[in-house]
Amino acid sequence: MIMPGLPPPKNWPKKQVLLPDHHTQPKIKMQIKKSSTEYDVVIIGSGAGGGMSGYVLANAGIKVLMLEAGPFFDPAKDSQQLKWPYQSLRRGGNATRSLGDFDAAYGGWQIEGEPYTQKDGSDFQWFRAKMLGGRTNHWGRISLRMGPKDFKCKTAYGVGDDWPITYDEIKPYYDKIDRLLGVYGSVEGLENDPDGIFLPPPKPRLNELFVKKAATGLGIKVIPGRGSILTAPLPGNKDRQQCFYCGQCGRSCKIYGDFSSSSCLVIPAIKTGNLTVLTNAIVREILTGADGLAKGVSYISKDDMQEYQVNAKTVILAASTCESARILLNSKSDRHPNGLANSSNVVGKYLHDSTQGAGVAIMPQLLNRKRFNEDGVGSLHLYAPWWLDNKKLDFARGYHLEIFGGMMMPGYGGYFGFEGAPVPFLNGFLPGADGKMKDAGGFGADLKNDYRRFYGTMAGFGCHGASTAREDNYCEIDPAVVDKYGIPVLRFRYKWNQDDVNQAKHMQETAKDILHAMGGIPLIQPQGPETNYGLDKPGKGIHEVGTVRMGDDAKRAPLNKWGQAYDCKNLFVTDGSVFTQQSEKNPTWTILALSMRTAEYLIDQRKKQNV
Amino acid sequence: MNRRESLKAIGLGTLSASALLSACKPGTENKDAGAEPTVDATGREQFEVDREKKLLKETFFDAHEMATIAILADLIIPKDAHSGSASDAKVPEFIEFIVKDEPQHQLPMRGGLRWLDVQCLNRYNNDFKSCTPQQQNEMLHEIAFPFKAKPAMQQGVAFFNKMRDLTAIGFFTTKMGIDDLGYKGNTPNKWEGVPADVLKQYGLEGV
Numbered sequence: 001m002i003m004p005g006l007p008p009p010k011n012w013p014k015k016q017v018l019l020p021d022h023h024t025q026p027k028i029k030m031q032i033k034k035s036s037t038e039y040d041v042v043i044i045g046s047g048a049g050g051g052m053s054g055y056v057l058a059n060a061g062i063k064v065l066m067l068e069a070g071p072f073f074d075p076a077k078d079s080q081q082l083k084w085p086y087q088s089l090r091r092g093g094n095a096t097r098s099l100g101d102f103d104a105a106y107g108g109w110q111i112e113g114e115p116y117t118q119k120d121g122s123d124f125q126w127f128r129a130k131m132l133g134g135r136t137n138h139w140g141r142i143s144l145r146m147g148p149k150d151f152k153c154k155t156a157y158g159v160g161d162d163w164p165i166t167y168d169e170i171k172p173y174y175d176k177i178d179r180l181l182g183v184y185g186s187v188e189g190l191e192n193d194p195d196g197i198f199l200p201p202p203k204p205r206l207n208e209l210f211v212k213k214a215a216t217g218l219g220i221k222v223i224p225g226r227g228s229i230l231t232a233p234l235p236g237n238k239d240r241q242q243c244f245y246c247g248q249c250g251r252s253c254k255i256y257g258d259f260s261s262s263s264c265l266v267i268p269a270i271k272t273g274n275l276t277v278l279t280n281a282i283v284r285e286i287l288t289g290a291d292g293l294a295k296g297v298s299y300i301s302k303d304d305m306q307e308y309q310v311n312a313k314t315v316i317l318a319a320s321t322c323e324s325a326r327i328l329l330n331s332k333s334d335r336h337p338n339g340l341a342n343s344s345n346v347v348g349k350y351l352h353d354s355t356q357g358a359g360v361a362i363m364p365q366l367l368n369r370k371r372f373n374e375d376g377v378g379s380l381h382l383y384a385p386w387w388l389d390n391k392k393l394d395f396a397r398g399y400h401l402e403i404f405g406g407m408m409m410p411g412y413g414g415y416f417g418f419e420g421a422p423v424p425f426l427n428g429f430l431p432g433a434d435g436k437m438k439d440a441g442g443f444g445a446d447l448k449n450d451y452r453r454f455y456g457t458m459a460g461f462g463c464h465g466a467s468t469a470r471e472d473n474y475c476e477i478d479p480a481v482v483d484k485y486g487i488p489v490l491r492f493r494y495k496w497n498q499d500d501v502n503q504a505k506h507m508q509e510t511a512k513d514i515l516h517a518m519g520g521i522p523l524i525q526p527q528g529p530e531t532n533y534g535l536d537k538p539g540k541g542i543h544e545v546g547t548v549r550m551g552d553d554a555k556r557a558p559l560n561k562w563g564q565a566y567d568c569k570n571l572f573v574t575d576g577s578v579f580t581q582q583s584e585k586n587p588t589w590t591i592l593a594l595s596m597r598t599a600e601y602l603i604d605q606r607k608k609q610n611v
Numbered sequence: 612m613n614r615r616e617s618l619k620a621i622g623l624g625t626l627s628a629s630a631l632l633s634a635c636k637p638g639t640e641n642k643d644a645g646a647e648p649t650v651d652a653t654g655r656e657q658f659e660v661d662r663e664k665k666l667l668k669e670t671f672f673d674a675h676e677m678a679t680i681a682i683l684a685d686l687i688i689p690k691d692a693h694s695g696s697a698s699d700a701k702v703p704e705f706i707e708f709i710v711k712d713e714p715q716h717q718l719p720m721r722g723g724l725r726w727l728d729v730q731c732l733n734r735y736n737n738d739f740k741s742c743t744p745q746q747q748n749e750m751l752h753e754i755a756f757p758f759k760a761k762p763a764m765q766q767g768v769a770f771f772n773k774m775r776d777l778t779a780i781g782f783f784t785t786k787m788g789i790d791d792l793g794y795k796g797n798t799p800n801k802w803e804g805v806p807a808d809v810l811k812q813y814g815l816e817g818v
């Protein structure tokens with residue numbers, strides 16, 4: 001870096017690259033275009049949180065403007081569903097899309113021109129999807145309610161903080177979204193894994209039954225998965241059709257057979273005539289008046305690269321857990337010198353993501369298995385809710401098992417990105433078609449036959465656990481870096497603690513036991529403390545929450561129990577950032593329920609003229 | 612508002628659900644194995660479309676390298692009673708594309724091919740492509756079995772591992788390769804669980 005006032009370095013080119021000459025440049029005066037319209041509500045973001053708020057408000061007759069950073073996306077038109085691998089030049093590979101060429105997400109772990117940075121040797125991974133519906137277009141549709149103990153973490157487990165609400169307070173909203181959006185599952189009566197209003201669950205695949213049998217034998221209760229996929233018609237809804245079992249929810253669904261915010265919330269809300277969506281609108285900051293209240297939003301349009309401002313009586317922030325924190329921290333003013341809604345100084349703090357581990361094996365007994373269509377649904381067929389008592393363990397919170405396996409569609413990143421790749425090694429550890437052992441590797445007709453023999457023999461499970469929110473895991477504004485729009489970027493500080501590592505060690509032991517009981521050949525080598533027993537990097541769970549938490553104490557939390565900012569009563573937050581404390585349950589269903597609750601509260605407060 | 616009206620309302624025209632379903636099917640676009648698809652911009656970001664067009668115009672491997680890749684690919688996946696060979700499925704064309712798409716393969720592939728040619732020149736006084744089938748077979752036996760290969764052959768093992776992976780990916784992701792594996796899905800259906808005879812075969816009826 002060259003500091004002003006210092007002599008140029010020795011290697012400075014004699015003929016300097018000339019900076020643009022202002023006298024010869026066409027005169028484009030940059031200006032901020034201000035809209036004279038005042039909306040009732042402006043919503044930042046169109047994912048689960050923003051989509052649900054928009055849906056509820058638009059259906060209540062409130063005039064809403066929704067700003068989305070990416071383009072319009074309608075699964076009916078834009079999904080890659082039912083494409084074959086050979087219809088992709090890269091056969092489904094991930095050179096341009098982090099999760100494969102057919103995955104619905106526009107974005108990924110890195111986005112050109114929109115960096116994020118790290119602090120103290122952290123390596124937090126931030127997955128962003130910039131498109132209508134956000135990450136709900138590609139998510140796994142695993143739709144679990146948090147349980148009574150999950151909302152009272154401190155009381156029940158002695159770590160973290162209690163939420164300012166109880167399960168009983170949110171239960172009516174879980175019920176409403178079950179009916180509105182549809183979720184399959186089975187009624188089990190488990191204390192901390194509450195049942196919902198379920199559609200019939202799909203049957204398991206063959207490989208998954210092997211996992212169930214082995215886990216059950218070890219005392220682990222395995223039950224049908226719970227997913228927002230229409231395994232039966234959704235009563236009262238004519239816009240969405242029943243699932244046809246291609247197993248490709250990650251590509252988004254052309255017949256709206258699964259839940260995406262785009263297909264099931266935003267597009268229906270547009271039809272009310274009350275919701276206007278502005279796409280390619282990147283929010284710079286939330287604007288506040290001299291009274292400290294929110295008065296609108298400043299954004300840049302990707303379409304024309306011009307700066308705009310819109311006005312609204314109320315602002316709802318739902319840009320995603322980390323992006324929402326970024327927008328608040330960048331919204332500085334005389335009244336809010338520390339960033340908006342941040343007098344508590346905790347915006348960005350308490351960032352926490354799921355812990356992740358896995359067990360994967362090849363099952364020799366399935367070699368040369370019979371072929372049939374085993375696609376099933378693109379979510380869970382079977383899972384095992386957390387099954388142990390933590391009082392007897394060296395970590396505070398639990399994890400669940402998400403079981404998978406079957407005859408997957410071949411693809412680079414599918415069968416051959418994973419299951420097929422080890423065939424030239426595994427073929428040295430199992431007898432060949434002639435019953436004889438041979439050297440691993442090879443080529444020719446024999447190897448070709450090995451690929452066939454091993455196809456569809458993989459089974460396993462992901463382990464997804466709860467991490468405790470901590471003040472010293474956070475994102476903050478990097479003081480030195482801006483993105484290509486000139487907006488200061490986030491810098492992450494995130495370390496797993498001993499509790500998380502102990503949990504990962506337990507996951508690895510569970511995996512070993514189940515895979516052994518299945519008679520499988522493990523594909524993941526056991527790892528030691530130097531690699532946290534295989535614990536994945538923070539962020540990789542894509543379940544990050546907690547940066548703009550709810551709490552009873554305005555000194556310790558930005559939001560009250562309605563998702564309303566203590567410092568700014570006409571600002572609400574409705575995405576995953578509001579979580580006081582995650583559980584091992586995937587967060588989307590809770591984001592939706594909380595967003596609906598906040599939107600209904602806002603309607604009530606508007607009637608009472610409090611906002 | 613029904614679905615047809617709703618789609619109209621958001622400017623997508625009058626598409627019925629059945630039309631959507633049939634639009635999902637590859638139909639006449641179900642080209643032969645490995646046929647080069649045109650760059651379809653539907654549901655893609657502009658940078659993706661631009662990138663693919665650019666890569667399709669570029670050439671990485673020269674004619675000698677491509678000819679060697681074709682021979683190697685067919686030695687790895689030959690024609691048999693079930694299906695054709697790797698080059699029948701246009702695997703070399705896939706490898707040419709994927710090394711441009713994922714540039715981390717370029718140096719190992721180019722250098723590995725050269726390593727192989729030099730080995731063959733020293734052994735047989737010919738590059739790999741010009742060796743007899745017996746010599747080629749003999750050479751591959753030196754590098755195709757990672758756990759028994761000699762230490763001096765380890766660079767060849769690393770190259771062959773990559774070549775074998777790319778060949779298998781390229782082959783089993785074509786229509787020919789998918790049919791060979793016997794994958795039956797990717798089509799609308801009603802999933803009703805594992806067939807009874809299969810459950811019985813594995814003793815999983817009650818699970």
